[in-house]
Structure formats: C-alpha cells, structure tokens
Amino acid sequence: MNAPDLSPLVAIRRDIHAHPELCFEEVRTADLIARTLAGWDIPVHRGLGTTGVVGIVQGTAGESSRALGLRADMDALPMTEHNTFAHASRHAGKMHACGHDGHVAMLLAAAQQLVQQRDTFAGTVYLVFQPAEEGGGGAREMIADGLFTQFPMDAIFGMHNWPGMRAGDFAVCSGPTMASSNEFRITLTGKGSHAALPHNGIDPVPVACQMVQAFQTIVTRNKKPTDAAVISVTMIHAGEATNVVPDHCEIQGTVRTFTLDVLDLIERRMREIATHTAAAFGATVQFEFHRNYPPTINHRAEAEFVREAMRAVAGDARTHEFEPTMGAEDFSFFLQAKAGAYFVIGNGDGDHRAHGHGLGPCNLHNPNYDFNDGLIPQGAALWVALARRWLAQD
Template sequence: MEESLKERIYGMKDWLIEIRREIHMYPELGFEEVKTSRLVSEWLERFGLDVQKGIAGTGVIGLLRGKSPGKTVAIRADMDALPIEELNQVPYASKIKGKMHACGHDAHVTILLGVARIFSSFRDQVKGNIKWIFQPAEEGGGGGKRMVEEGVLENPHVDAIFGAHVFPQIEIGKVGICEGKALASADRFTIKVVGRSGHAASPHLAKDPILVSGHLITQIHCIVSREVDPLDSAVITIGRVSGGSAFNIIPDEVELLGTVRALSPEIREKMRKRIEEIVRGVTQSFGVEYQFEYEYGYPVLVNEPEMIKVVSSACAKGIGEENVVEVQPSMGAEDFAFYLEKVPGAFFRLGIRNESKGIVHPYHNSRFDIDEDVLPFGVEMYVRIIDRYLELGMMG
C-alpha cells in the first residue's frame, strides 16, 4: 500500500501547484486572510471534513473523525503574507501591490490541503482523529496565541501537534529537525528619553536626550556580551532611533525601539529586568525622565524529544536517514510555540533550496520563491508522520 499511496500523493502535484499559485497570486496580510480562508474551508468541506470557520477572525479548522477511537493529532499551517513588493517575473507573481508570500505560507496551506485530500480518501483506516489548523497572522500578529485561546486544541483534545516551515537553507528533498529549544522568544521594547530642548550652542541650558540615548545603546548592548553566559543564546537589537528636527537644536525627546531574543525563559526575564535597570540608572545620572514599555511576544519554541523522534523515524522511512538532517537552533521566532506550550509536538523544516532553479533567496526577500517539488514532498512527510503517530500502518 505504501507505494500506491505514494503514487497517489505525487499524482496530485499539478493540483497542488494550482492551489499554491492561486494563493500566491492573491496574498493577504495577517487577520485579512478572507479569500485564503474561504478557499481552505471550501476544499475541506469538499473532502467531507467537519469545518469550523471564523476562529481568531479568519482561522479555519478541519476535523476528520476516524472509524475507531484513538488519539487526536493536529497539523498546522499559517496563511498570512507580508507587506513586500514581489520582484519575481513569474506567471504566478503577486497581483496585489505591496503584498507577497515571501515566507512560504502559501506552500504550508497547500501542503495541508493535500494531506486532507489523502486522508479523506482513507478515513475508514483512521483510528483516532486528525485535526487541521489553518491560522491567521503568524507574522508578528500572534494568530497562534488567539487560536489556542479560542480552543482549537480541544473538542476533541489534541494529544500531539506537528508543524513545518519551508527552509531555503537546506536542499529540496531533505527534512530538518532540531530537538529541544529550536526557535527563540521574541519580545519588543520601547524607551522614550525625555529631556529638555535647547540651542545646540548652549547644551548646558538643555538636557540632551540624544547623548543619553547614545549611552543607553552602548550599555544595553553590553548585556549580552558581558552578562549572559557565552554558551547561552541571546540577542538584543535596537533597530530604530528617532528624535530631533534640525542640526542645531537639542530635542525634547528621543525614542528607541528594540527586540530581545532568547532561547530560555530565564535569560529572557533577565534581559528585560536588566534593560529597565540600565534605563533607570542612566537617565537618573543625566537628570532626565524616561518611559519604558516591554511587550512579551512569542515564547521559546521547544520541540518535545519524543515527537522529534516520530518526525525523524517517519521521514527517514521514506527518504533515508541521510536526508533527515539536524539544523541548529535559530534566533528567529514562530508562534507555533504557543501550541507547544499546551501539548507535545514538533516543528520541522522542509528543504526548498535548489540552485539550478534559482531557489536561493531567504525569507522576507522580494525574490523569495519555493521549489514546487516541496508540495507533494511535504504532503508525503506529513502523511508519514500522522501514520506513524496514530499507528495506522498505511505507510509500512
């Protein structure tokens, strides 16, 4: 049966490409995925799944109840695009100005629809339940958090969840895995330094927030290099500094915006605490006021070791152990972490790099694209993982 099922999966390639290109041509930003969610729900209904719509705004859930009782496994795809102008000269390029799928979410949606098509044809062999989660707003909108809050991991309760991301750093036909801490937490902070404006020729009559900000930038960036163990991973970046209106005027205030990344909750909290302590101390020493805001974003994404073993063994059965490769933890962030805070699971990578086809560009690049061979490949990997977890025996 394994070979006939694999033939059926790869026989869907043209259909998968058609779906992916339709989504790619009409990208939608976070919480605006109306057209995409409609496409998803229509196909899920056509496959005979139980469908819920409007979760977290535009999220969609599909549920296949097996013929016999068992565990419930979930798989998840993100649907949102990015505010980037596409520069690819391809027939399926974005038709929406200033928006494109530059992170591969169109592929994620398509792959999950392919998995739904396969299992809808074999529902009599499913013991337990399979749940498909299509979420909005992964790109900074925290759509995964809202989906969890609105109960997508219940009714029926999800015992394990799996998710994947296309990955341009490894070649097409390979799967990347990382046990334990795989992706960083991602927080945002805002510092407003409030001084007193004055003439540049009379700095003694003003309180210069630009000078204070310079000291803050230097000291805050020393936290990682001098207060975090070199064997731990952490990043602080101040990405925006704004203030002032003329070369000869000391402004009233300066605003700093930055991000904090960490691979452990303890380091995450330490850096938040130390940033505020430094801001308080430096501003006090210069006699200026400050405002400090810290917004907690995505948590650390932690892959359950047993679930990574499920991914590794299932994928290796189909593509060989040599094509299941370990990838290093990344300081990027993913709101799939919110699901993994609640239930065991694993987040893995699907290689798309193919230099012969020019598929070499990184995420969030105006020339990002995928090798569409990943579409049936991704379907096969998910089918193998679900088959292994639910012990269905469909793939040998």
C-alpha cells in the first residue's frame, strides 16, 4: 500500500500556524477543520464550547455501541512569534507556540484514514477539536454544552507534542500526569508614611517578605515530602517613590499540585499565614485564590491500553514512561467526567525548523517554537491504531 500523501495536511497545519486564534476565537480554524472533514464525507457538529468541532466517523463493518473520543486542541497563545519563515504568524501578539496546529493536523490525518477504512471496523470514533485549552477551560465548556450526552463515548484520549523527546517517540503514564493550575492574589494594606519616619506608618513590604518566606514552609513542613507541590510567588508590586513607605503591596503567583487534597491543604495554610502575618504587623489583608485546572489524572486501564497501542505502532524501544510534569492541561476536565488517558509524542530538539526560525530553543510557549510536521504520519498512525484496537474489544 502506498503511503498517504500528507502534503495537504502539512499545508493545513502551516495555514493554521500562520493564522493563530486565541481561546474561544477559533472561528477561522474551526471553519477550516469543518470544511476539511465535510470534504471527506464526515458528519460535523459545531458550536460546543463556542467554537468546538466534533466529527463523527461511523464504522460500517457491523453493529456496535462502542465509541471513543480523540481530542485535539486548536487555540493559540497571546505571544509574539520570533520566527520569520513563510508560515510564521501574521497576527502580532498571537502565536501557535504549543503545537495545537500540529495536534489538529495529526487528528485530521487520522480522520482521513479512519473514514477510508470504516468498512473494516464497527463502532464510532468522535473527533473532538477543542477550543480554549490555553486558560479558557474549553474542555469544561464543551462538557457543559453536552459533549458526553450528545456523543456518548466509552473513553476519551488526548495527545500533545513534547519537545526534547526524540521525534516520533511516545510516552504515557498511569495516574497523575499534569498538575493542577491555580492562582493567588494577596493585597496587603498598611499605612503610608515618609521613608525617613517609618514609625509613623505600617510598612506592607516587610509583611510581604515574611509572608513569601512562610509560604515555602507549607511545602517543606506541612505536606508530606512524597506529595509534589509548587508554590511560586511571581509578582510583588509596591510603592511609587523611593522616599515613601507605600500604603499597599500586592503579591501574586501560582500553586501546582497533583492531588486536590494537597491543594486544599495549601490553600488553607496560605490563607492562615496571610491572615495572621498581616495581623501580627498591624496590617490588613485580602486573600484571593482561584482554581483554574484540576490535575490531569490518567485512568490506569486506559493508560495501559494506550501503551500497548504505542508499542504496536512504534515498538518497545520508542515507547516510554512519561515523567509527570507540573504544567497543567484542561484535558483534566474530560478525565474527571470520563475514562481515558493523556499522552505525548516527541517533537525532537528543533532541527526540523525551516530556514528563518528564531535563534531560541524549540520549547513549548517559546517564541521560536514550531511543530514538527514529520510527526503527522506517526501521530495519525497511533490515533488510528488506538481507535481500531479500542473498538475491536469485546
């Protein structure tokens, strides 16, 4: 059998890269996906999660109620691209720096192959093109709009490219895969004064310093050492002049955990430390804690199923155990509602980038990043193998 011509899919990927759209704004991208699927006689449903697209590939080899979902995210990031090759972003301040353009291309390639093979399997494959992964919670919104009720599926799977791993290698793990993502904002209010007369005021800056140091004791002394967690204070804002003790100081940052129990502990202890530290110095405090994405926790049976599909496609030597990361993913919402697994495909070290790429590394969320088009056939092969093996189960 001749290898499929992937040049149209590479062209689609680069077209999406050149026209990035931010969360819930993926109208052009969704139009392109829907038009491509319809051209292959794949029924399309639109509008879940505002701009989401669901394609439906129905096997015709017999009757089966089995179904699974394959997900690709499709939104870009609010950052400026440094690459200057022909398919670089044409919109300042918007860039596909996480490879969602490539995720779309891999799933489209799989869709094309599945529809060509649908007389060889029974059951249903739902192709889930999800908006707003980058901070918008598009998975949550698709669920709220009826994804799993309108398209009942036994499980859902997601794949992400992974720079630094050999191109075309795969990795998966059971249990926690990515961390929860949470943000905090703490506003301290003291009493301003002349910097030469600090006894006339209440300085919120040393209060903030004490608080930031104390937060790290939550990680080192309150939670179990075997439980992973990160508290990162990333912003402290105070003052307008060197000779003025400010009235206010604001602290912001993020918290990452692999379990909700640890997250509950950290939020409670941070609130207690903030409240009592401020009181000890005579200041007042406003404490805000926002939970964005829960941890991404793979279901064991589904993760092992993915591992076997990886071995069938790439072999044992190119199938690896994924090391959990403290990054976050809104695929976590899918896995809270449905069995499934989230896994990665290696994107290489950046040698694939065309002439005109930036001088920086080819890392996720980096202005010099570009997806490796060589992954499209390998990623599609895994999607097809995974779907066919899943539907073939008793």
